[in-house]
Amino acid sequence: MEEKDLINRIxxxxxxxxxxxxxxxxxxxxxxxxxxxxNPEDRKDLAQDIYLKAYKNLSTFQFQSKLSTWIGQxxxxxxxxxxxxxxxxxxxxxxxxxxxxxxxxxxLSNKTLSxxxxxxxxxxxxAELAELIxxxxxxxPPMYRLLITLxxxxxxxxxxxxxxxxxxxxxxKNYLFRAxxxxxxxLLKNYSNEIL
Amino acid sequence: xNKEHLSDSELQEYSLNGENCPPQFNEHIQSCNFCRQKAExxxxxxxxxMKPEAPIFDFDLTQTVMRQLPVPQSTALEKSYTIYxxxxxxxxxxGALIYLIFMxxxxxxxxxxxxxxxxxxxxxxxxxxxxxxxxxxxxxxKQMKVLQSELQQLGSLAV
Numbered sequence: 001m002e003e004k005d006l007i008n009r010i011x012x013x014x015x016x017x018x019x020x021x022x023x024x025x026x027x028x029x030x031x032x033x034x035x036x037x038x039n040p041e042d043r044k045d046l047a048q049d050i051y052l053k054a055y056k057n058l059s060t061f062q063f064q065s066k067l068s069t070w071i072g073q074x075x076x077x078x079x080x081x082x083x084x085x086x087x088x089x090x091x092x093x094x095x096x097x098x099x100x101x102x103x104x105x106x107x108l109s110n111k112t113l114s115x116x117x118x119x120x121x122x123x124x125x126x127a128e129l130a131e132l133i134x135x136x137x138x139x140x141p142p143m144y145r146l147l148i149t150l151x152x153x154x155x156x157x158x159x160x161x162x163x164x165x166x167x168x169x170x171x172x173k174n175y176l177f178r179a180x181x182x183x184x185x186x187l188l189k190n191y192s193n194e195i196l
Numbered sequence: 197x198n199k200e201h202l203s204d205s206e207l208q209e210y211s212l213n214g215e216n217c218p219p220q221f222n223e224h225i226q227s228c229n230f231c232r233q234k235a236e237x238x239x240x241x242x243x244x245x246m247k248p249e250a251p252i253f254d255f256d257l258t259q260t261v262m263r264q265l266p267v268p269q270s271t272a273l274e275k276s277y278t279i280y281x282x283x284x285x286x287x288x289x290x291g292a293l294i295y296l297i298f299m300x301x302x303x304x305x306x307x308x309x310x311x312x313x314x315x316x317x318x319x320x321x322x323x324x325x326x327x328x329x330x331x332x333x334x335x336x337x338k339q340m341k342v343l344q345s346e347l348q349q350l351g352s353l354a355v
Contacts, residue, residue: 015265016347022258027250034251047253051261105233112240130246152242153250181204184237
């Protein structure tokens with residue numbers, strides 16, 4: 001069913017069809033809520049709140065963006081209001097490069113690209129690295145976590161990310177650059193702790 | 197080459213855009229081990245094999261939200277207007293019928309009944325009729341609400 005037809009039918013009273021919208025968009029909403037909010041109970045309340053707001057304001061949707069972007073915007077604003085309420089500011093990352101960056105990179109490069117290691121060892125190492133990346137991502141400021149997730153994992157465009165976060169495209173690009181750099185530095189720090 | 201290493205911004209551009217970035221980036225990466233390793237790390241960090249599992253809510257979000265949705269205002273209003281129109285029509289028709297019967301055969305039907313008794317009888321009849329009518333309306337509204345919530349649950353399962 002077309003997005004427009006679906007919305008018009010819901011607005012005419014077929015509220016049961018709203019379930020289809022939830023199913024289509026809850027992946028993106030989960031990414032936003034999980035990246036911005038740590039407490040599982042609060043996530044549950046926020047997710048419900050987001051969709052109740054979306055249902056209540058569905059008649060104001062102007063079809064100027066994708067419905068998922070509009071709901072993502074509601075999700076982001078709802079989480080931001082929650083963060084403000086809990087006096088949790090979005091901290092800025094001040095990550096500097098690791099002092100042994102060159103050695104660590106050399107070591108990592110050998111581990112990931114070396115053809116002499118056996119295949120099982122390679123797979124195990126890559127799985128371990130994926131966990132280290134996830135752990136490093138979890139320590140980043142919420143905004144950085146969110147932008148990396150939306151761009152690299154949800155594959156949203158800069159325009160969509162700008163619409164969701166209500167930030168100019170240039171700011172989104174700048175934050176994303178800083179987020180990647182911070183993630184790389186934290187990954188190297190975590191990695192150095194692992195191997196030392 | 198006018199500088200020792202590429203900046204983080206240039207390395208990220210190289211990692212994300214590959215062949216489309218300025219040729220001097222490529223040249224530098226080919227000759228500088230440190231920058232090549234850094235670029236490879238950026239590429240690896242965001243490669244599909246390092247992509248974490250997407251988070252999922254540990255409860256049925258669709259069901260939980262659907263149970264809380266209010267009955268659409270317009271539909272509820274339309275239904276209540278219909279009920280009022282039907283009720284008013286029934287009352288008017290019944291009133292007109294009683295009036296006609298009363299006017300045409302009052303001598304025959306109520307010749308021996310005093311006006312006081314007649315008034316009390318009609319008032320009692322109308323009061324019982326009104327109480328029954330209100331009761332039926334309340335039951336109907338309650339049943340419609342139950343039906344509506346069951347339909348919503350069925351709808352969320354079906355979609």
